[in-house]
Amino acid sequence: MSTTRVTSALDEATTELRSEAIRFSRYLVDCEPSEALIERYLLANTLLFQDRPTARDRTLLAFAHKHPWSIPLLDAGTALSRSAPRFRRKLLVMMAILETTPELIDHTAPIEHYIGPAQLALRLGRAGIVAALKLIAGVVLVHVVAKGRDGH
Amino acid sequence: MATDMQVDVIVVGSGPSAVNAAYPLVEAGLTVRILDVGNRDATYASAIPEAPFSDLRRNDPQQHRYFLGEDFEGIGFDHVGSGAQVTPPRQYVCKDAQRLQPIESSTFHPLQSLAEGGLGAAWGAGSPSFTTADLAGFQISYADLVPHYEAVAARIGVSGACDDLLPFLGRLSAMQPPLENDSNSTSIMSRYSRQRTRINRDGFYLGHPRLAILSRPHRGRDANRYWDMDFWTDAGKSVYRPRWTIDELRGCPNFSFIGQRFVRTFEETAESVIVHALDLASGCMEQHRGRALVLAAGALGTTRIVLRSLKQFGRRVPIVCNPHTYMALVNLNGFGRASRDARHSMAQLCIVYAPDGPTRPFTIGHFYSYRSLFLFRLMKDSPLPHRESLKIMRLLSPSIGLLVLQHQDHPTPAKYCTLIPGSDGEDRLIIDYALSAGEQARIDEIETNIRRALLRLCCVDVRTARPGHGASAHYAGTLPMSATDDELTTDKNGRLRPMRRIYVADGSVFPCLPSKGLTFTMMANADRIGCHLRTVLRP
Numbered sequence: 001m002s003t004t005r006v007t008s009a010l011d012e013a014t015t016e017l018r019s020e021a022i023r024f025s026r027y028l029v030d031c032e033p034s035e036a037l038i039e040r041y042l043l044a045n046t047l048l049f050q051d052r053p054t055a056r057d058r059t060l061l062a063f064a065h066k067h068p069w070s071i072p073l074l075d076a077g078t079a080l081s082r083s084a085p086r087f088r089r090k091l092l093v094m095m096a097i098l099e100t101t102p103e104l105i106d107h108t109a110p111i112e113h114y115i116g117p118a119q120l121a122l123r124l125g126r127a128g129i130v131a132a133l134k135l136i137a138g139v140v141l142v143h144v145v146a147k148g149r150d151g152h
Numbered sequence: 153m154a155t156d157m158q159v160d161v162i163v164v165g166s167g168p169s170a171v172n173a174a175y176p177l178v179e180a181g182l183t184v185r186i187l188d189v190g191n192r193d194a195t196y197a198s199a200i201p202e203a204p205f206s207d208l209r210r211n212d213p214q215q216h217r218y219f220l221g222e223d224f225e226g227i228g229f230d231h232v233g234s235g236a237q238v239t240p241p242r243q244y245v246c247k248d249a250q251r252l253q254p255i256e257s258s259t260f261h262p263l264q265s266l267a268e269g270g271l272g273a274a275w276g277a278g279s280p281s282f283t284t285a286d287l288a289g290f291q292i293s294y295a296d297l298v299p300h301y302e303a304v305a306a307r308i309g310v311s312g313a314c315d316d317l318l319p320f321l322g323r324l325s326a327m328q329p330p331l332e333n334d335s336n337s338t339s340i341m342s343r344y345s346r347q348r349t350r351i352n353r354d355g356f357y358l359g360h361p362r363l364a365i366l367s368r369p370h371r372g373r374d375a376n377r378y379w380d381m382d383f384w385t386d387a388g389k390s391v392y393r394p395r396w397t398i399d400e401l402r403g404c405p406n407f408s409f410i411g412q413r414f415v416r417t418f419e420e421t422a423e424s425v426i427v428h429a430l431d432l433a434s435g436c437m438e439q440h441r442g443r444a445l446v447l448a449a450g451a452l453g454t455t456r457i458v459l460r461s462l463k464q465f466g467r468r469v470p471i472v473c474n475p476h477t478y479m480a481l482v483n484l485n486g487f488g489r490a491s492r493d494a495r496h497s498m499a500q501l502c503i504v505y506a507p508d509g510p511t512r513p514f515t516i517g518h519f520y521s522y523r524s525l526f527l528f529r530l531m532k533d534s535p536l537p538h539r540e541s542l543k544i545m546r547l548l549s550p551s552i553g554l555l556v557l558q559h560q561d562h563p564t565p566a567k568y569c570t571l572i573p574g575s576d577g578e579d580r581l582i583i584d585y586a587l588s589a590g591e592q593a594r595i596d597e598i599e600t601n602i603r604r605a606l607l608r609l610c611c612v613d614v615r616t617a618r619p620g621h622g623a624s625a626h627y628a629g630t631l632p633m634s635a636t637d638d639e640l641t642t643d644k645n646g647r648l649r650p651m652r653r654i655y656v657a658d659g660s661v662f663p664c665l666p667s668k669g670l671t672f673t674m675m676a677n678a679d680r681i682g683c684h685l686r687t688v689l690r691p
Contacts, residue, residue: 028539044224076537089229091538095528096227100216105209110549115488123547131540
């Protein structure tokens, strides 16, 4: 492979990771990540994911890149896996980075002020129902995506 | 090979036992030399600003460097296992250990340390005394240990309360008042107070933990600042680390600490002991000569040195280790309540399950609030999509706690270690460890009863994790104190049989482990051995 092609492949991978950082951040906390956070995410990926992804990992990541709307469902659909796939590990890395960012503390820190029981039940119930619906849809989607890979 | 000047006592190791064995010897004017690798944190200590956890989270844009680690090593993907509690600034504690002291096991995953202060540099500071019931099978009694518990408590600073747990944790005169509880544990404690009679009837007791953490200034160290940074930094020195004692001893002309020395073997002559150590900086072997040797390199380190020195390759020696369980609890009493910002990070409450009372073996656990740790670590193990998991954890985490339970352990033929020579010249410690079906059933039964009692306190166990054998870092029983004169056992005063000048002062000499953490008793026993040795060397 020529130097130009290697450089181009690296650029493409970096662009993909950058868009991944932005989409993951939007998904997790509804915020655009700063340039510094994106750079941190790139560095974390370089250091933490040095082994080659499995075929299943590649399929899920490629699908998430092609169809960003699917990120919440793929996350839910892989939540019950015994060993977390790379897609979900990457989300966790982004979460860790967001959680250690002062500007985002209102989106990530524990809620330590008083919340009335009704309000608390409402918030927990809402999150629980959404999670359950996503889990059902997610499991189906992950199955379809994985089957598509096997079909290839 | 360099031959060094002879000292009275050579101490191998710099952990809790080593420094507390050295202390009375130095105090008596004997010349004492500690040999240890003594790794220190070279990365994080200076990088963490002195401020409360909540301030750092709000204000420090560089916090990821120490909370996640320079190489993001704080983001683990594995299930809860050995070392789960070790944050990036504490990871130096295990540096080089597996390389220099290889262990092979498919059933036992121990933590080893070559740091200055040993595993004590990342210790949770639990300091209960062993009571008479705990010392069953030991060659020493509670009365033998009492003066040494007091001496060590006065040296290291122990805080606690005289509450319902007094019969289980032992009386201690040199005790500071207890640390303040956080909001989460206060709400559990107040429910317990209301239901005490009923709960006690089931053999369940709750109280303040005994901790080697200062609630008052002591020997140049600060009282805890309630900054919730105790998992990350030793600023203020309120949590005891063996390093504080080494720093004190360094001020004595008859004490020396030689770091970067990895002790390989010893030999005994009629007049002295010769210790062979590898200077890790130069790669050269050197000799150190003393009138006596105290081995306190941690049970696994000490056992390796003994077996290698006595050429006991292939010989099985017993090992015990507290089986460990983590229970993630949701405290329904704390739901939705505002919580205090000021808090310390270590154990907030101590629970005791003693259906047969304090004179029979019982089970002990420590309750930690999930605070100065990050939500992503909880989310990792949550079977929910991350976005909803974050929302739920933000609401629940002020009421979440971790109960760390330890179970007693006794030697059996299925728990042993063996030193074997490696093909590359480096020997390996092979460890086999398995609980019998009966032992496992007993643990399951105890945990079921504890869960039931916790429900009475409105604490719901949402997830139980068993991090695997070896995860408690409480290793013992390899060179047990014994009434018989068997080889590779120790006498009441820690003297290794069949040697005359070699003493063992760490957990190796404990023949079994009660449910309590052994560190405080290990320190008291090391102090006792140090006191005995000074009478031998200076009659």
